[in-house]
Amino acid sequence: MKPRIGVYLSEPVAARLAVAAQCPGTTKSAIIEAALAHFFEPDHDVEASSVDRQLNALNQNLEQLHQELRIVSEAVALQARFLLAVTPPLAAADQPAACTLGLARFDEFAAQVTRRAHLGTSLIKETIERVNSADPAHLATQPVMQKGPTRFTHQEAKGVGATVAGNKAECSPVARGAGVDREPDTRADRTAAGTILRPLLASWRARGQRSRAFSTDWLLVLRVFLPFVSAYYLSFLFRTINATIAAPLIYEFGLGADDLGLLTSIYFLTFAAAQIPIGILVDRYGPRKIQSVVLMAAAAGAALFAISDNFWLLLLGRALIGFGASAALTAGLKAVVLWFPAEQVPLLNGLMIMLGSFGAVTATLPAEHLLGSIGWRGLFELLAIASVGCALAIFLLVPTGTWSFTVKGTTIGLRMIYSDPRFWRLAPLSATCIGTAWALQGLWAAQWFADVEGLDRSELLRNLFFMAIASSAGALVLGIAAQKLRRHGIGPRPLLGLVAVLFFIAQLAVILRVPLSSSVPWMIVAACGAATVLSYAILADFFPKELAGRATAALNVFHIGCAFLIQYLVGFLIQYWTPQQGHYPEVAYQIAFAVNLVVQLAAWFWFIIPVPLRGGGAGSKRPL
Structure with missing residues (x-):
């Protein structure tokens, strides 16, 4: 038994x-x-290390439980405080406005919960001490809310706001005025409490599903992030490849400086012209469809470029390439926002720009090795095949999604942006500096190395390679610097002004032939081309979030358009000098670069003038 x-x-x-x-x-x-x-x-021995690990895990769970209980207690305490707030009775016509005000109060409420949980300040203890040390009249006169630096995420606030706005039982006490002598509706209290704690419960569930979320994130990286990064990589490669193939093109087609400048800069012209329409289409139909279709135009342009037998076919092929590459960054950033959590978006955006800029690296020494074996025509045939493959990968691998893409108020939004004086204070400096960096890196740096520095082919490509590396590193360094300085109360605007000064010094060192290694100032020029990180951060301070995408596209039109003008006009000025033994003289480049530098300096002075603005399309009145 x-x-x-x-x-x-x-x-x-x-x-x-x-x-x-x-x-x-x-x-x-x-x-x-x-x-x-x-x-x-x-022989079965329980190791002490195993026991220690279990005890440590238990201790961590207890600490986490203590933290979560503290958050719950603060949420309950603050909920009671908000429900007992005395508001005057309102007429029925004023109730919608009161509901809107209630949403704003809820935002402050969420901020207080988060702030108190982080700082360890207990509202219950504070209330007890106040009751013991003050009379009821003093307690009633205390402010209901205090400003706090921390808020819930935009998605959480938006979801909670929609729930509160759609529930009349929650909105009516605020609109009617809930006095302390009235007994609150318990059903409404339970609904409000559930609404308030929903973000917290969602975070608990998310922590309980970390392993599954981890595998899902990596699947999204493979199916969404990498295909769009590949498209942006090809865009960067197409942008800078002409610097490497310029010599074979000049030899085969007998191009002058103005022809070479036009051929290379036409990419920026069609790229800029397509920016705003592409942005609207991406918002309406989604990045998957638009990127996969538009990238086929780049493939057609590369194929046409490869078989061209005259200058005009080359020009048409290059124009198609610019149009086909115009959606790469816009669609990629839109895909990141749609498919990835909000907290991962800044990191993924930075990684996309950094990885995509390696296309400029590929356009130097690796492209030169291919030129030696298959020639520039074979190189563009490979690029056409790669563009088709990338378009198919985006169309077949990227999930379709269930979002409803709509565009509302596009014309009104652009009018607000282009009528804002702050935009016109920023745009000239950002466009002239960044456009110059792109124009020089994409073509005229290579011509300077060959004609003025007298470098051979290998040294020239080595310098272009270092410039491409500097461009990739510049985006990362400027992004980190802007984040660090913002923590100390310094915005991105002063940093952009300092970067512009460094950019001017580097160009002046090139023009005056300062006795330095020829790659040093040119690497600074390439790195300053990544100052778009700062320009877009400044725009985010100027305009509300719903206009941020269109504001970025509006400024990008100036960046690309200015790159086109500078790349073409530099060649237009240089061709007035007669080549000597196949090389343009040093003074031709110096004068062309100096004229461009004067324009940048004028834009910089306009940028730093502290003139108060008398109105803005989308923001409050404040000086730049």
């Missing part, structure tokens, strides 16, 4: 035990007895 004992098992273990007991000739008692016998065998 075996003794009978009762054992309590967790639900997962009990479920596994029930499944194992279904085998013929096996019972639950036999399985448990065998497990205990194995546990008590002499």
Whole structure:
């Protein structure tokens, strides 16, 4: 006769035990007895390290539980405080406005919960101390809310706001005025409490599903992030490849400086012209469809470029390439916002720009090795095939999604942006500096190395390679610097002004032939081309979030358009000098670069003038 004992098992273990007991000739008692016998065998030793790990895990769970209980207690305490706030009675016509005000109060409420949880300030303890040290009249006169620096995320606030706005039971007490002598509606209280704690409960569920979310994130990286990064990589490669193939094109087609400048800069012209229409289409139809279709135009342009036998076919192919590459960054950033959590968006945006800029690296030494074996025509045939493959990958691999893409108020939004004086204070400096960096890196730096520095082909490409690396690193360094300085109360605008000064010094060093290694100032020029990080951050301070995308596209039109003008006009000025032994003289480049530098300096002075603005399309009146 075996003794009978009762054992309590967790639900997962009990479920596994029930499944194992279904085998013929096996019972639950036999399985448990065998497990205990194995546990008590002499050679079965529970290591102390295993016990320590379990104790550490238990301690971490207790600490997490303590933190979560503290958040819950603060949320309940603040909920009671908000429900007991006295508001005057309102007429029925004023109730919608009161509901809107209630949403704003809820935002402050959420900020207070987060702030108190982080700082460890207990509202319950504070209230008890105040009651013990003050009279009721003093307590009633205390402010209901205090400003706090921390808020819930935009998605959480938006979701909670929609719930509150759609529930009349929650909105009516605020509109009617809930006095302290009225008993609150318990059903409304339960609904409000559930609404308030929903973000917290969602975070708990998310922590409980970390392993599954981790695998899902990596799947999204493979199916969404990498295909769009590949498209942006090809865009960067197409942008800078002409600097490497300029010599073969000049030899085969007899191009002058003005022809070469036009051929290279036409990419920027079609790129800029397509920016705003592409942005609207991406918002309406989604990045998957638009990017996969538009990238086929780049493939067609590369194929046409490869088979061209005259200058005009080359020009048309290059124009198609610019149009096909115009959606790369816009669609990629839109895809990141749609498919990835909000907290991962800044990191993924930075990684996309950094990885995409390696296309400029590929356009130097790696492209030169291919030129030696397959020629520039074969190189563009490969690029055409790669563009088709990338378009198919985006169309077939990227999930379709279930979003409803709509565009509202596009014309009004652009009018607000282009009528804002702050935009016109920023745009000239950003466009002239960044456009100059792109124009020089994409063509005229290579021509300077060949004509003025007298470098051979290998040294020239090595310098272009270092410039491409500097451009990639510049985006990362400027992004980190802007984030660090913002923590100390310094916005991105002063940093952009300092970067512009550094950019001017680097160009002046090139023009005056300062006795330095020729790659040093040119690397600074390339790195300053990544100052778009700062320009777009400044725009985010000027305009509300719903206009941020259109504001970025509006400024990008100036960046690309200015790159086109500078790349063409530099060649237009240089061609007035007669080449000597196939090379334009040093003074031609110096004068062309100096004229462009004067324009940038004028834009810089316009940028730093502290003139107060008398109105803005989308923001408050404040000086730049």
